Amino acid sequence: MSELPSLHVRVWRGTPEAGDYAAYEVPRYESQTVLDVVSWIQQHLDGALAYRYACRVGMCGSCAMTVNGVPRWTCRTHVGKVAEDGNLEIGPLANFPVIRDLAVDMDPFFEKWVKAGGVFHAGATRDDPVAEIDPAAETRQIADAGIECINCAVCYAACDTVAGNPDYLGPAALNRAWTLLNDAKDTGRAAILEAVTGDGGCHSCHTMGSCAAHCPNGLNPLESIAGLKRAAARSFFGKGS
Amino acid sequence: MGEMRLYMAQRLSALVMAPLVLGHVAVMIYAVQGGLSAAEILGRTAGSVGWVLFYGLFALAVAVHAAIGLRTILREWAGLGGLVLNAAALAIFALLLAMGWRAVWAVTFSAGAAAAAAGGGA
Known part of the structure; x- marks a missing residue:
């Protein structure tokens, strides 16, 4: 189904005290958003991945993460615009205490x-x-x-x-x-x-x-x-x- | 309102400094035309009420402006806070003001300044 080369995704797992980036291979689709990538990992590779989202259309303001070093709303950020040679590094928002993985304490x-x-x-x-x-x-x-x-x-x-x-x-x-x-x-x-x-x-x-x-x-x-x-x-x- | 007062004090001191910097630079350019000598400078500054006011105010504005700016840097980059932060800022203010005013006094009223003015002054 996916004819595009897959994405190499690194996602922050754990807390700031004890954590590291974990690597995942995620299939690439047309019009795929960064939130789609995170959801795919949680649904297919690791159900314990903690992250936050609600509306998926840029209204609720709950899905922001650090994507390749830049803070972004992930539901409206297309992979095609931010992936660097098929690489994505997704971490929790900076300047916040991390609860776990990609979920920060707001x-x-x-x-x-x-x-x-x-x-x-x-x-x-x-x-x-x-x-x-x-x-x-x-x-x-x-x-x-x-x-x-x-x-x-x-x-x-x-x-x-x-x-x-x-x-x-x-x-x-x-x-x-x-x-x-x-x-x-x-x-x-x-x-x-x-x-x-x-x-x-x-x-x-x-x-x-x-x-x-x-x-x-x-x-x-x-x-x-x-x-x-x-x-x-x-x-x-x-x-x- | 502490931060607000410091903010206004820093802006107002900048406002004071702007014309003084221009005056300082203009005189510097003018003064070095024929080479620079201590006697020439002291001849201008010794006993001069105008230059005392000019550089006295300049030194005061610098002390206020720099101390507030360094206070912010100490807070954000060195993580200082509370009493330590304010004490450090006050110490910087006092040091800059003391050094500045001491220099102003030296080129205006000191024995050396008077001698230079009497000897080789313009």
Whole structure:
């Protein structure tokens, strides 16, 4: 059935303390994704392989892994685009504690999302009329540019500042804070600015841009963080918050 | 807000340094035209309130800017944190400021500067 030469795949097995890459031969198919490869290994070669996925169509953000050294969403990454001479090296996302094999502990990522003020600050109740939002408003357009984040954590894994500073909130959390800051319905402006200007906040960003370079959805967390820095500076000089 | 203040202090010190760097480089280029001698430099700086303010402010801005930058590097590359990190940054700030201001004082008010100014000054 498979006429293409098979793939030489190396997959991380174990924990960071006790683990190594294991080699597998996987048949090559047309339009095969990296997630297909991992699933094939689990279904045909090694049922104990631990990994995570859900939607398979780039919406849920749960299947990100390190593929040939680069963080990627594996369900939308075609083997043909990333395999090097038929070789694939698949490991867990960087900058995360590994639970086992390809499954990482996402808790620090989501905890920072909350710590950055990322929970919506409601100012109205269900009894109030629905807020009228002008889609053409500048702040709405800015918010819209950042809200397609699926929390896949590819940016967080790609970020060298996260690697060097474990307290840094990271691109996804700060991008979320930026979208809320520009959301007319959110009433937590002061709380957000307070949250993103603390230890490990937006000022820890070194503007290297790996987040924007690797975001599978084409978002630009770098720009969001720059926006937070500008808003914080204006607030610092007392020109409105 | 500690990190925010440090961030602003580093940006503002950069803002202060930018014109001072240009002034420093411009004077350097001008000064070496006819060869460089200690007497020529000291003749310009000795007793000069203008140059004391210029380089005094320059040294202060450098100390602030560099200490905050090195603090970040020490944190991310050397893994320092908490009190040790802030103590190291403060020590760097104090050292740079002391060295900078000592040099400014030396070319302005010291006996050597006065003698040079009196002897071979312009």
